[in-house]
Amino acid sequence: MFDKVSEALKSRGFAVSRFGTAAEAAEYLNRSIDNKTVGFGGSVTLQEMGLYETLGSHNQVVWHWQGGPELRREAMTTQVYLTSVNGLAETGELINIDGSGNRVAGSLFGHEKVYLVVGRNKIAPTYEEALWRARNIAAPKNAQRLGAKTPCAAKGDRCYDCASPGRICRTLVVLWEPMTGMETEVVLVDEELGY
Numbered sequence: 001m002f003d004k005v006s007e008a009l010k011s012r013g014f015a016v017s018r019f020g021t022a023a024e025a026a027e028y029l030n031r032s033i034d035n036k037t038v039g040f041g042g043s044v045t046l047q048e049m050g051l052y053e054t055l056g057s058h059n060q061v062v063w064h065w066q067g068g069p070e071l072r073r074e075a076m077t078t079q080v081y082l083t084s085v086n087g088l089a090e091t092g093e094l095i096n097i098d099g100s101g102n103r104v105a106g107s108l109f110g111h112e113k114v115y116l117v118v119g120r121n122k123i124a125p126t127y128e129e130a131l132w133r134a135r136n137i138a139a140p141k142n143a144q145r146l147g148a149k150t151p152c153a154a155k156g157d158r159c160y161d162c163a164s165p166g167r168i169c170r171t172l173v174v175l176w177e178p179m180t181g182m183e184t185e186v187v188l189v190d191e192e193l194g195y
C-alpha cells in the first residue's frame, strides 16, 4: 500500500524504509542505531513499539516521557532523533502539530539523523486530508490522552479551534523536504500505530 507515498517521499529527498509489522520496524531500528545518543519526541508510536527499552540497551536514550520535562532540552542535541507525525500525505508532506515545540524542533535541527516512524493510519491521500486528520483526529486524541481541558478532549469528535488556556495545538510544521544537512528517514509500517 506504500508505493505511491514511498515514491513521493523519495522524490522529495527523504530516505524511506517499509515494513509489514511494527516488530520488523523495531528490529530494523534496533540494528541501525547503535552506540549513539538518541532523543525521542513525545510519541505513542514509539511507546507502542517499545523502542525506549530496546534502543536503550545499547544507546544513550533521552526521553522526557521517561525522565521528566527537563529532558526535552537534552534531547535536542542528540546524534539521532526519533518521533512520528500526525499526518502524512500520499503526495509526501509530513505534518506535525505541537504544544511544547520540542517534538517539531527535534525534527528540524540539531541531529545527524532523524527517523520519522509512521503507521498506516497516519496516511491520507492529499495534503489537505492529511492536515485535516492531524487537526481533527490526532490532536483531539492527544488532548484526551493528556487530560486537556479543551472541547475536543471533552467530546472526542473533532477540533474546535479552541481558545482554551489548555489548547495543545500551538504550532504546525510541515516537512516538504528533509532539512538541509540532516538525513531524514521515514519508516513506514503497515500497522496502525499511535494516533
Ligand code: SF4
Pocket (backbone or CB within 6 Å): 135, 139, 140, 143, 150, 151, 152, 153, 158, 159, 160, 161, 162, 163, 164, 166, 167, 168, 169
Ligand atoms: S485547537 Fe483546541 S479544540 Fe482543536 S484539537 Fe487543539 S486543543 Fe483541541
